[in-house]
Amino acid sequence: xxxxxxxxxxxxxxxxxxxxxxxxxxxxxxxxxxxxxxxxxxxxxxxxxxxxxxxxxxxxxxxxxxxxxxxxxxxxxxxxxxxxxxxxxxxxxxxxxxxxxxxxxxxxxxxxxxxxxxxxxxxxxxxxxxxxxxxxxxxxxxxxxxxxxxxxxxxxxxxxxxxxxxxxxxxxxxxxxxxxxxxxxxxxxxxxxxxxxxxxxxxxxxxxxxxxxxxxxxxxxxxxxxxxxxxx
Numbered sequence: 289x290x291x292x293x294x295x296x297x298x299x300x301x302x303x304x305x306x307x308x309x310x311x312x313x314x315x316x317x318x319x320x321x322x323x324x325x326x327x328x329x330x331x332x333x334x335x336x337x338x339x340x341x342x343x344x345x346x347x348x349x350x351x352x353x354x355x356x357x358x359x360x361x362x363x364x365x366x367x368x369x370x371x372x373x374x375x376x377x378x379x380x381x382x383x384x385x386x387x388x389x390x391x392x393x394x395x396x397x398x399x400x401x402x403x404x405x406x407x408x409x410x411x412x413x414x415x416x417x418x419x420x421x422x423x424x425x426x427x428x429x430x431x432x433x434x435x436x437x438x439x440x441x442x443x444x445x446x447x448x449x450x451x452x453x454x455x456x457x458x459x460x461x462x463x464x465x466x467x468x469x470x471x472x473x474x475x476x477x478x479x480x481x482x483x484x485x486x487x488x489x490x491x492x493x494x495x496x497x498x499x500x501x502x503x504x505x506x507x508x509x510x511x512x513x514x515x516x517x518x519x520x
C-alpha cells in the first residue's frame with residue numbers, strides 16, 4: 289500500500305498542472321457566464337437559467353485521464369513499476385482527484401443556493417435536480433459522473449498504449465455501431481416512449497450515481513485489461 293501511495297504521489301507531482309487546469313477552466317467558464325447573464329438580466333427576469341457550462345470540468349477530467357496514461361505509463365515502467373501497480377495507483381489518484389473536485393462542486397452549489405444564484409437566479413453548479421438531496425448525496429451525484437469521465441479518458445489512453453490509433457478508431461467505430469443498432473431497434477419496436485418513461489420515473493440518484501457506477505466498474509476492468517499487455 290505504501291508503494292502504491294508513492295506511485296500515486298509521483299503521478300500527482302507530474303500532473304500538478306493537470307490538477308489545476310480543470311478548476312481554472314471551470315472558473316473561466318463561470319466568470320464568463322456570470323458576465324454574460326449579468327448583461328441580459330432584464331431579458332431573463334423571472335427565469336432560472338441553467339448554463340450547462342459545468343460540463344467543462346467533466347470533459348477536462350476526461351482529457352487529463354487520457355494524458356495520465358499516455359504520458360506516465362511508459363515513464364512508470366522505466367522505473368520498474370509493474371502494470372498492476374501503475375493501474376492501482378492511477379485508480380487511487382483518480383479517486384482522490386474526484387473526491388477533491390466533488391467537494392469543491394458541493395461547496396460552490398451551496399454558495400450558489402445561498403446567494404440566489406449569485407444574485408442573478410443563475411444555475412451554474414446546481415442542476416435543480418440536486419436541490420432536494422442532502423450535501424452527502426449531492427457529493428455522490430457529482431463524484432460518480434466525474435470518476436466515469438476520468439475513466440473514459442484512462443480507457444482511451446490504455447487503448448492507445450495497447451493498440452495505438454487503430455485501437456481508438458476501432459473503439460469509436462464499435463461504439464457508434466452499437467448505439468446506432470440500439471437506436472434502430474428501439475425505433476423498430478416503438479421503444480422510445482418506454483425509454484422516456486424510464487428516464488422520467490427513475491430517481492436522479494440512480495441516473496447520476498447508480499447506473500454510471502456500473503460503467504465505472506466496466507471501464508476500470510477494461511482499462512486494466514488493456515494495460516496488462518501494453519508495451520510503451
